[in-house]
Amino acid sequence: MKSRNTVILACACMAALLLTAASPNPQELNPQAPQEPVKLIFIHHSTGENWLADGYGNLGEELGENNYFVSDTNYGWGPDSIGDRTDIPDWLEWFDSDQTTAYMQALFNESDQHAAYTRRLADPGGENRIILFKSCFPNSELGGSPDDPPATYGDLTVGGAKFVYNRILEYFASRPDKLFVVITAPPVSSREYAANARAFNNWLVNDWLKEAEYTRKNVVVFDFYNILTDANAHHRYADGKIEYIAGKRDTLAYPSGDDHPSEKGSQKATEEFIPFLNSYYHQWVVDAPAAVVAEAGNTSALPQPTKEVPRAESQTPGGALIDDFEGSVPSGTDGWEVFWDESVPTRLRCEADATVAHAGSQALVIDFAIRPNSWATCNLLYGSLQDWSGYDGLAFYLSAAQAGLVFNVDLYAGSPDAQETYQYTIETPPDSVSGWISISLYWSDFHRVAWEEDAGAVFDHPEQISGLAFGLNTFPDTPNEGMIRVDDLGLIEAQPESPVTSQ
Structure with a gap:
């Protein structure tokens, strides 16, 4: 625990302050459960575990009764055991770091339980759509002063905590x-930092989104802190609006022998949270897209396919089309072939299909x-080297079952005894779900894979193509599941060079 300067604050507080901060339009509130199951995940440690647990806070079971399919994370969860780290400064690693893409893919696709609560709903499939996250009670011992502005770095002070939440809002x-x-x-229970905790949480509820001029409906604050400070403190749906009542005290009013909230306090929070969540869910989902593309990033390298390509002289393709998938096998190949990590039960189907074109x-x-930490590829391998130097790159049409699916386009070049692999990573965007989109990849977009010599080198010898592939792998300890469709795979016609004009 870092040392902090003791803050003594004398203040006069109203016994009960009624607010409607950060509340939806009262005319649009709907505290009823969603009609269809919604996938939800909760990032927590011990207090959250108690809150979820049957017979303690009952949150998990009550969410299920309201049509939420609940999953959660706890200690030891996820890539790099990120589940171990849920203090306020740790949210920067979750939502504002080089690892964010990997962590979020794991989080959005998690469907297991890591706490003891009843879950009767069947998994409706797809990603988690609602993300709950909470730090534990030591994060109410914030240093600094109640009125501190946002700092320039994240730590366990009022200013540092404000910095963290301002930064992660960009990802949201x-x-x-x-x-x-x-x-x-x-x-x-201690009063030493109670004024700081109250001030910071008031800022989160009332000022955070306003100061950031944040107008989207996909971020909401539930004041678990306030509810547990007084029997008369509330944050809930009541009489057609979101009601916020701050009580007389700033310390824990529902102790359990230590600073974990008691069963009574946890159950009070559950009773208030469910209609609160329903109200904000209905406001958000009206305009929410089905999915959007996440922050792009390279995935880890795929293992090289084991099939050998015979040495041969280069041949120039007869046209810009590589494969239209209408039945004919591309000349000089055996058609599309599947390779995968045979040590795990990976599933990969790669074939022409008449469902959608x-x-x-x-x-x-x-x-x-694709099982966690595994790989698979869908390959088109040539019996002789292809000279594609008269073209500028690859083009194809893409359709996806959902946004955010990660796959690679691979190029293989050179003879079998010196084969090189180059790769470009794609994350399926939202418009690929509603229809077909055109993808154009130029030779300079491809870079040599990490496991080979000269990793990162730009591809520059299209006259030595031995094959190409659509590759699939995973982020650490995370499965990769989905479906994409590709059509009209071809080569981009080379653009004539502009003549050089003498000055």
């Missing part, structure tokens, strides 16, 4: 397809379920 803005619910840290009657469907 990029994901309007997710509803992020901030659960404030519960209070402690961009043009003609068929497209290549790639339906996959």
